[in-house]
Amino acid sequence: MQETIGFLDELADISASVIRNYYRQNFVMEAKSKGDPVTEADKKTEEALRKRITEKYPDDGIQGEEYGVTKGTSGRVWVIDPIDGTRAFTVGRATFTTVIGLCENGVPVAGLLNQPIVGDRWIGAKNNPTFFNGRPVSTRDCAALEHSRLILTSPGQFKTEHEKAAYKKIQDATGFQIYGGDCYAYGLMASGFADVVFEASLKAHDIMGLVPIIEGAGGIITDWRGKAITLDRCSGQTLACGDAKLHQRLLALMAA
Amino acid sequence: MQETIGFLDELADISASVIRNYYRQNFVMEAKSKGDPVTEADKKTEEALRKRITEKYPDDGIQGEEYGVTKGTSGRVWVIDPIDGTRAFTVGRATFTTVIGLCENGVPVAGLLNQPIVGDRWIGAKNNPTFFNGRPVSTRDCAALEHSRLILTSPGQFKTEHEKAAYKKIQDATGFQIYGGDCYAYGLMASGFADVVFEASLKAHDIMGLVPIIEGAGGIITDWRGKAITLDRCSGQTLACGDAKLHQRLLALMAA
Numbered sequence: 244m245q246e247t248i249g250f251l252d253e254l255a256d257i258s259a260s261v262i263r264n265y266y267r268q269n270f271v272m273e274a275k276s277k278g279d280p281v282t283e284a285d286k287k288t289e290e291a292l293r294k295r296i297t298e299k300y301p302d303d304g305i306q307g308e309e310y311g312v313t314k315g316t317s318g319r320v321w322v323i324d325p326i327d328g329t330r331a332f333t334v335g336r337a338t339f340t341t342v343i344g345l346c347e348n349g350v351p352v353a354g355l356l357n358q359p360i361v362g363d364r365w366i367g368a369k370n371n372p373t374f375f376n377g378r379p380v381s382t383r384d385c386a387a388l389e390h391s392r393l394i395l396t397s398p399g400q401f402k403t404e405h406e407k408a409a410y411k412k413i414q415d416a417t418g419f420q421i422y423g424g425d426c427y428a429y430g431l432m433a434s435g436f437a438d439v440v441f442e443a444s445l446k447a448h449d450i451m452g453l454v455p456i457i458e459g460a461g462g463i464i465t466d467w468r469g470k471a472i473t474l475d476r477c478s479g480q481t482l483a484c485g486d487a488k489l490h491q492r493l494l495a496l497m498a499a
Numbered sequence: 500m501q502e503t504i505g506f507l508d509e510l511a512d513i514s515a516s517v518i519r520n521y522y523r524q525n526f527v528m529e530a531k532s533k534g535d536p537v538t539e540a541d542k543k544t545e546e547a548l549r550k551r552i553t554e555k556y557p558d559d560g561i562q563g564e565e566y567g568v569t570k571g572t573s574g575r576v577w578v579i580d581p582i583d584g585t586r587a588f589t590v591g592r593a594t595f596t597t598v599i600g601l602c603e604n605g606v607p608v609a610g611l612l613n614q615p616i617v618g619d620r621w622i623g624a625k626n627n628p629t630f631f632n633g634r635p636v637s638t639r640d641c642a643a644l645e646h647s648r649l650i651l652t653s654p655g656q657f658k659t660e661h662e663k664a665a666y667k668k669i670q671d672a673t674g675f676q677i678y679g680g681d682c683y684a685y686g687l688m689a690s691g692f693a694d695v696v697f698e699a700s701l702k703a704h705d706i707m708g709l710v711p712i713i714e715g716a717g718g719i720i721t722d723w724r725g726k727a728i729t730l731d732r733c734s735g736q737t738l739a740c741g742d743a744k745l746h747q748r749l750l751a752l753m754a755a
Contacts, residue, residue, distance in 0.1 A: 267692065280675060330677040334648055335692035337617055338594060338679070361593055361617060392590055397678050398654040419536060421586040422653050423594070423679015436523065436591035 244353065244368045247345060250299065251355040251366050257295055258325060258341040259359035261288045266360060267335045280329050285309055288325035288341065296321050306474075308448045320346045320474065322451040328425035337361050338427045344451025349474040354452030356430045365430045367456030375434050382462040382485030383435035391438040391489055393417040394428035400444040406480070409467065409497050413441050416496055429453045432485050433460035439493065440483040447477045457483055463490045467497060500609065500624040503601060506555065507611040507622050513551055514581060514597040515615035517544045522616060523591045536585050541565055544581035544597065552577050562730075564704045576602045576730065578707040584681035593617050594683045600707025605730040610708030612686045621686045623712035631690050638718040638741030639691035647694040647745055649673040650684035656700040662736070665723065665753050669697050672752055685709045688741050689716035695749065696739040703733045713739055719746045723753060 265284035272282045289309045296305055297313075304315030307323040321343060326332050328339030337360035345353040353368040365375050372379035385391055393413065401410040414420055417439060426449055428440045433456050450464075450472060457464045464483035466472055469490075472481065482497075484490035521540035528538045545565045552561055553569075560571030563579040577599060582588050584595030593616035601609040609624040621631050628635035641647055649669065657666040670676055673695055682705055684696045689712050706720075706728060713720045720739035722728055725746075728737065738753075740746035 267690075274674075330648075330675055333675075333692070334650060334677060334684075335687050335690065336594065336677075336683070338592065392586075394590060397676070399676070418530075419586055420653070420655070421590060421592075421679060422651075423677060427592070428590075431591050434523075434591065436589070 244371055247353045248366055248368050248371070248374075251343060251353060254292055254295065254343055255341065255355055255357040255364055257291050258288050259357060261291050262326065262341070262359050266332070272333060280333055281309065282326070282329060282333065284332065285326045285329060289323055292323055292325060292343070306448065308446070318348050322346060322448050322474065324426070324448040324452075327449055328427065331423070331425060338423060338425055340425065340427050340430070342426050342449060342452040344454070346451055346474045351451040351454040351473070354455040356426060356452060356456055358427060358430070363430060365433055365456045367433070367459035369455060371459055373433050373456050373459035375430070380434045380460055382433060382457075382460045383438060385438045385486050386488035386492070388416045388489070388492060389418050391417045392436075393420045393439040393441060394424035394431065394437050395420060395422055395441055396424045396428070397422060400442065402443070406443045410441070410443070412496050413439070413493060416493065426453060429457055429483060432462060432483060433457055435485065438485050438489060440481070442479070442481045444479045445477070445481045446479065447474055450477060450481060453483070461485070463487050465490070467494075469494050500627055503609045504622055504624050504627070504630075507599060507609060510548055510551065510599055511597065511611055511613040511620055513547050514544050515613060517547050518582065518597070518615050522588070528589060536589055537565065538582070538585060538589065540588065541582045541585060545579055548579055548581060548599070562704065564702070574604050578602060578704050578730065580682070580704040580708075583705055584683065587679070587681060594679060594681055596681065596683050596686070598682050598705060598708040600710070602707055602730045607707040607710040607729070610711040612682060612708060612712055614683055614686070619686060621689055621712045623689070623715035625711060627715055629689050629712050629715035631686070636690045636716055638689060638713075638716045639694060641694045641742050642744035642748070644672045644745070644748060645674050647673045648692075649676045649695040649697060650680035650687065650693050651676060651678050651697055652680045652684070653678060656698065658699070662699045666697070666699070668752050669695070669749060672749065682709060685713060685739060688718060688739060689713055691741065694741050694745060696737070698735070698737045700735045701733070701737045702735065703730055706733060706737060709739070717741070719743050721746070723750075725750050
């Protein structure tokens with residue numbers, strides 16, 4: 244795992260150096276669909292990451308947000324979101340991140356979350372503590388619903404009646420809510436600043452890198468039924484908590 | 500106005516030096532009401548700002564979020580939000596800001612918006628261009644609804660049926676939406692990264708400092724009926740746009 248941790252650190256530097264060229268500059272932007280922008284920076288960053296991964300581990304697979312799946316033969320897959328929070332990036336707000344996960348046989352075993360402007364870098368790897376800027380971090384003990392701090396990304400992601408009902412329950416139960424989270428929220432939770440992150444529409448390229456970071460910091464992340472998330476089983480409905488007791492409470496509340 | 504601009508710069512340094520001591524540290528937090536936290540950092544920052552303003556301009560009034568109104572005799576009032584975005588501050592996310600406005604006979608004539616961690620500082624003053632980190636900035640020309648970038652803070656601020664209906668109209672009309680804005684959003688708009696900021700519950704201590712910043716960058720900020728915002732007329736329902744044509748279109752859309 245030490246090699247992997249070092250390599251994730253290298254990938255963070257590579258992506259940061261590309262992203263910094265575009266941040267708050269004029270860049271080409273297209274809409275993949277209404278309200279879903281992609282920029283030149285997303286594409287160039289993913290290109291640079293894919294190039295370096297292929298060079299270093301030619302037998303590994305790659306799955307990226309912008310360029311899809313490249314199959315490998317090793318059973319290992321690098322899962323990449325070059326810029327999570329493209330909207331934040333577009334409005335010049337440094338809450339976007341680069342997320343990279345390494346899966347072995349579909350199970351996330353190592354992950355990187357990097358915010359290159361503020362300089363916030365989390366790296367998690369199985370059987371290791373999660374590191375934030377080189378130092379081990381852990382989540383906050385907070386089992387009490389009324390003191391819990393919830394981070395969400397946007398209200399619009401809760402689309403079905405079931406999702407809207409779950410959202411309302413979680414929102415009413417937690418101490419306070421803050422929006423505009425994106426994947427950055429999971430790092431802030433790993434560092435003990437927030438207690439819950441709740442989403443309905445995370446994609447595999449968002450989440451694979453986050454699982455080892457949260458688990459290595461002592462937190463827990465599952466789907467809304469409490470099941471583990473893997474590359475093949477990733478519904479997008481995600482509940483992450485810093486404290487396992489809080490996670491149990493919120494799962495029970497949603498099931499009630 | 501040059502003296503005022505220099506003094507706002509000094510106040511930004513004072514608030515930044517207090518806030519940096521608390522950012523991502525353990526600090527005392529209370530709830531003013533459910534979901535409305537206030538921290539030691541909010542209070543200490545406002546104390547430091549009030550002290551310096553009183554020292555420099557003993558005849559001026561002060562109106563602050565945490566310590567209320569101190570009356571003056573000069574017709575000038577300094578309106579302070581020591582930490583706007585206390586929730587963001589609490590979860591360690593550098594999207595909170597210090598906002599300070601100077602009003603003359605109730606009219607906002609100068610303002611500061613400062614994000615001390617990223618190092619983003621906007622200063623606006625009547626008959627002057629808005630400065631971002633010492634350089635003049637201007638808003639983006641974007642009259643087309645479908646290309647417009649909307650920043651909001653949270654969905655929960657739209658409470659009445661009228662507010663909810665207006666929120667839906669604005670949301671449907673704009674190109675994309677991003678949440679978690681807080682007052683920082685107005686600076687990003689002044690710098691031309693976003694096109695619309697839409698809120699239902701801004702307070703006087705949030706907004707007075709923002710008006711000169713937006714106007715000095717070529718943008719426009721009014722209430723939902725298109726009326727100017729002053730210290731005495733500040734309903735909280737606020738529409739700010741980088742492009743006056745876009746502002747007209749959105750006002751018409753809300754009235755329809």
